[in-house]
Amino acid sequence: MAAISFPLLHSENKRLEAGKVECRIKKSTPMKRMYLLAAALLLFAITSCDDESSTKGDAIFWTQEPTLGGIDVWVDDVYRGSITTYFATYDPNCGESGTLTVPLDPGSYDYRAVRASSVEWNGTITVNGNSCTTTLLE
Secondary structure: OOOOOOHHHOEEEEEEEOOEEEEEEOOOOHHHHHHHHHHHHHHHHHHOOOOHHHOOEEEEEEEOOOOOOOEEEEEOOEEEEEEOOOOOOOOOOOOOEOEEEEEEOOEEEEEEEEEOOOOEEEEEEEEOOOOEEEEEEO
């Protein structure tokens, strides 16, 4: 592990163990405080950058057929909810009432849906960040 030091701080560095450094600032001055604040802000900016691949997307499940008691949906073996409405005359929009919306991290997921009348659907859905992926259970 590399040691990080700020030579402009004029600090005394004492090595404790491999990879660890103890810093003691001799004197507090406005310039030293400014360097510390700048370093803290830089560290915050680096660690808080959003990675687009970590932004969630939505998996939307829906059907055109009467649900006959509901359709239960599992994604990667985790129960996510039930569909109780059907869309016979049009395709619903993402997040529309009556669909099952599941927020997920980007990636591919196995799903299983079961209607009370023992009809079952299985498949794989791929979700991208900041987007909506719809799955028609027909």
